[in-house]
Amino acid sequence: MPRRALVRLLSSVRCIIPRGSESFVKEALTDAGIAFREAEICIPCLHRGRLSFLESNAVHLHGSRVCPECAAEELKRELSFRGYSEKTFRRFLKLLLRCRDFEHVLKVLDGRANALSEELSLYDVVPGEAGEGRSVEELEISAEFKRLLARRGITKLMPVQEAALRSGLLEGESLLVVSATASGKTLIGELAGVERALRGERFLFLVPLVAIANQKYRDFKAYEELGLKVAIRVGMSRIREREELVVVDGDVGGADIIVGTYEGVDALLRRGRRRELGRVGVVVIDELHMLAEEERGAEIDGLIARLRTAFPGAQLLCLSATIGNAAQLAEHYSLKPVVYNARPVALERHLIFLRSEEEKRAAIAELVRRESGCISSKGYRGQSMVFTNSRLRASRLAAYLRSRGIRARSYHAGLAYAQRRRIEEAFLRGELECVVTTAALGAGVDFPASQVIFETLAMGNRWLSVAEFHQMLGRAGRPGYHDRGRVVLLAERGRKLLSSRESEDEVAIKLLSGSVEGIAVPASEEELLAQVLANLCAFSSLGDARSASEAMLCYSGEFERHLERLEALGLVRGSRPTKLGRIAAEHFLLPGEASMMAGSASAQPLELLARVLPFTSAYAAPSLKARLEESYRTRVSARYFDAVGIVFEEPRREFEEVLELVREAFLACKCREFPYCGHGEQELAKKVLLLRCSGRGSKEIARALGAYRMLVYSGDVFNYLESAVRKLEAMERIYALEGEGDNARLARELRRNIEAPGS
Secondary structure (H helix, E strand, O other): OOHHHHHHHHOOOOOEEEEEOOOOHHHHHHHEEEEEEEEEEOOOHHHOOOOEOOOOOOOOOOOOOHHHHHHHHHHHHHHHHHHHHHHHHHHHHHHHHHHHHHHHHHHOOOOOOOOHHHHHHEEEEEEEEOOOOOEEHOOOOOOHHHHHHHHHOOOOHHHHHHHHOOHHHHHOEEEEEOOOOOOOHHHHHHHHHHHHOOOEEEEEEEOOOHHHHHHHHHHHHHHHHHHOOOOEOOOOOOOHHHHHOOOOOHHHHHOOOEEEHHHHOOOHOOOOHHHHHHHHEEEEEEEEEHOOOOOOHHHHHHHHHHHHOOOOOOOOEEEEEEOOOOHHHHHHHHOOOEEEEEEEEEEEEEEEEEHHHHHHHHHHHHHHHHHHOOOOOOOOOEEEEEEEHHHHHHHHHHHHHHHHOOEEEOOOOOOOOHHHHHHHHHHHHHOEEEEEEOOOOOOOOOOOOOOOEEEEOEEEOEEHHHHHHHEEEEEEEEOOOOOOOEEEEEEEOEEEEOOOOOOOHHHHHHHHHHHOOOOOOOHHHHHHHHHHHHHHHHHHOOEEEEEEEHHOOOOOHHHHHHHHHHOOEEEEEEEOOOHHHHHHHOOOHHHHHHHHHOEEEEEOHHHHHHOOOOOOOOOHHHHHHHHHHHHHHHOOEEEEHHHHHHHHOOOHHHHHHHHHHHHHHHHOOOOOOOOOOHHHHHHHHHHHHHHHHHHOOOHHHHHHHHHOOEEOOOHHHHHHHHHHHHHHHHHHHHHHOOOOOHHHHHHHHHHHHHHOOOO
C-alpha cells in the first residue's frame, strides 16, 4: 500500500501498537501525525489472526505473557506429550489460572512438585462454618439433662443440631441427618433419646461395630447420673483372650438406654423377643451409609424394616456423613431429611502428581513432618492419617516413616483389639505423628487427625468411590482441636488397575470434583430371601411379615414367590417358618447355606465347618512375595493361595520347598485348579481350628502358620474363631434336627474346645 494511503487509513481509525514495539515504529507514527496508544497484546493470537489484549489475567509462558486461551492450548499439548489424560486438563488449567506461571505447572507435570508448596498443590479450600445454634438452656428438656450437658462443656448447639431441632427433633419427628464427620450428629440422637428415656421410653442406639458399641456404652454410662440404666447388646464375646475385646451383654429388660450393634439387636427381633426391648421411644441408626456395603447392606435394610414394623410409634433417627440421595432415602423410610453440607472447620484439598511409589513415600514423610510442626490455636500439634490399600503396604510405609525419625504406626483390623486401642490412645495423647491405615478402616474409630493423606486412591482391586473418598477425608480437621483440616491426594500418573480403564490421575480429578453417589442396597436374590425369612420369624402375623418385607429398600415386590422359594428349601411350610427356617434366621444363615447344612448332616463337624467357613485371611509372607516377584518378574497377589499359584503353574527349583509345603499341608483334593479351587482355604481352616483345640491362642496360631511362609494376623484368627463358634451353634441345632445326635455332640464338643481349650 502506498505510504500516503496507509497514513490516511491509520488516521481514520484507532491505532494500537503492541507494548514494547521498536522505537522507530513509534517515531514514524508520530512524524505522520497519527494518534496511537500502546497496549499489551497476545502475540500467539496475532499469529493466528486474532487480537487479544492482555490484562491482569495474562499467563507467563516461555519468557513472555500470553492470554489464558493460548496458555490453555499450550497446556493441552504438554499434557498430551507427557502422557496425561484429557480428564486431568481441568485440574491443571485451574492451577495455571491460579498461579499464572506455566513453568510452575511444568514442575507439577514433571512430578517434581515440592510437597510443601501450597501454591503448587492446592486444589481448593472448602470453607468452614463455625456458627452456633441456640443455647442449651433454651431447650425444652429436663433441667438435670441440661446440667449434665453443661458439665460436658456443651452449652450451645452446633449448626446441624439446630437444623435438626427446627425440623422437629424434640417433637418426635423421624429424621435422616446427613452432615460432615465431627459436626455433632451423635448429640442429635442423645437429645431426643435421653429425653424420651427420662419419660419412661427406651432409647436404642445402634452402630456397625462391637468396638464402637463398647465406646458408646462407656460414654452413655454418664447418663446413669440421671437415674437411667444403660445396657449393651452386641452378641457377647465367646472367645476369651487377654489382647481381645470381651463384651458381655447386659440385661436389656430393665435398661432405659440400649447401645448395640445392628446384629445384636436384630437377633432379638429374629427370635421373636422384641417385647424384651419394651416400649421403644427413639431408635438411632448410626452410619446409615453402610446400607451400600455388599456383605451387610441387605441385613441393615431388613433390620430397619423390622424395627419400623415392630415399633411403629418410635422416632427413627438415621445418621450419616455421606449420602448422595438423601431425599430419596428419606422418602422411602418416611423420614424428614436434614442435610447440612458445611464443615465445622475449613478443609484444604491438595493434589500432587508423582511418578512412582518411591516419590510418594518421600512426599509422605515430608508432609507428615510439616504437619507435625504446626500447632493449632487450641494448642494441638498436627497429626496425620495416611490411607493405603493393603495391610502389608501399611506396615511397610509405617516402617519407612519410622526409619526417617517419624513416630508412626500401622493400624488395621488384623491387629488384636488391645493393639488397636493402644495405638488409638497414643494418637489421642499426641504421642504419634502419623497412623498408616487401610482404606477399609472401620467407621467411627476415633483418630482426630488434622491431615489425611491418600497414598493411593484404590481400595483393594478397585478405585475409591466419591462417597468412600468423602467418608475418609472427613476425618481431617476436628472442631475443638484444629483450625483447619488438610487432605492430600498423591496420584501416580498413568497407574491403572486391572479392573478399570481409568488411571489414578483421572480418578483423582473425579474424586475431587464429583458428587457423592446415591445409596442403593446391593442385595442378591439369596440375601433378599434371607430377609423375608427373618421377617417371618420376627412376626407371628403374616401381614406384619409382608409389611416388613415391603418396607425394605431392596425389596422386589414378589412376596408369594419368595415364600415358594423358601418352602422349596425346607425353610417355610404353610407360610410359616419351619424349625430349620428359624435356625437359619436366628443364626444369620443364608437360606442356601442352611439347606446345604441340613443336606450334609452326615458329614463330620470339622469337615462341614471348614466347608461353610473357610479361612480366607492368609497372605504370602513378605519375603516370599518379594522372591516370587523378583523371580517371575511380575506383580504377585498378596493372598497366599493366589501367590503360590504361580509356582504351581510354572514350577522353579528355587521354590520346590514351598511347593512341597503347600502340597503336603493343603492339597487334600484332586482339583486341577488347585490352589485356586478354594480347598486350600478349607484345609487351612481345619489347621486353625485344630491348633485352637490344642490350646493355642490367636497370636500363637498366627505364629505357627508362619512355617508355611504365610502371614496371618492374630486379629483375623480371633474373628474367625468367633465366627466358627456361632456357626457351630447353628450346626449343632441342625444336626439334632436331622437326627444326627452323634454329630450334634461332636459339634458341641468342638465348639467348647474352641471357646475354652482344655477345659
